[in-house]
Amino acid sequence: MTSSRDEQFRAYVASNRGQLVRIATFLASGDRFAAEDLVQTALMRLYVAWPRVRPETVDAYARKALLNALIDSRRRAFARHERAHAELPEVVAIEAPTTDPAETAVFAALAELPPRMRAAVVLRHLSELSVAETADALNCSEGTVKSQTARGLAQLRAALSPDLPAPSDLPTELDLSVDPRHVDDTVRTTHRGST
Numbered sequence: 001m002t003s004s005r006d007e008q009f010r011a012y013v014a015s016n017r018g019q020l021v022r023i024a025t026f027l028a029s030g031d032r033f034a035a036e037d038l039v040q041t042a043l044m045r046l047y048v049a050w051p052r053v054r055p056e057t058v059d060a061y062a063r064k065a066l067l068n069a070l071i072d073s074r075r076r077a078f079a080r081h082e083r084a085h086a087e088l089p090e091v092v093a094i095e096a097p098t099t100d101p102a103e104t105a106v107f108a109a110l111a112e113l114p115p116r117m118r119a120a121v122v123l124r125h126l127s128e129l130s131v132a133e134t135a136d137a138l139n140c141s142e143g144t145v146k147s148q149t150a151r152g153l154a155q156l157r158a159a160l161s162p163d164l165p166a167p168s169d170l171p172t173e174l175d176l177s178v179d180p181r182h183v184d185d186t187v188r189t190t191h192r193g194s195t
Helices: 002-028 032-047 055-075 101-112 114-128 132-138 142-160 180-194
Strands: none
Touching: 002 032, 002 055, 002 101, 002 142, 032 055, 055 114, 055 132, 101 114, 114 132, 114 142, 132 142
């Protein structure tokens, strides 16, 4: 029984780990090391719950575990991650992976979003989940998902293209029934009739 369970879990991890790392990278705003930690935590939680998870909900459970790992990591006090030492350790140079400037800009813009807003944007537009699936993963209402996604996209647009006007600055309706040459006459007539 255990070997069958382990084989099923290994097969799931082999086929889905890449997608989980991709989602986690965006959730962690491009920090690949944090993304790997999130995926490891999520897979550990998934393995423990594997006998209880229904096959049709495994992906949703994995996404939920990934989001919970992100939220848990953000709740921890920063002091818990920092250790004081009498002597400085040797500095190890870690070569950063080369990324294009557009990807770096997207990760920087995502880092500015609050974690739950970032999760809503990533799940809706990267994972292509429906509003209902995203609401279930984030444990919130569908209206919250819609508003968080809209606000998050507006902030991303503003951060990634500062030259474009904000959506609130654009006209929402255009009245084509009024001839622009007669606007002053219409306003005067309306004003005279109200006095």
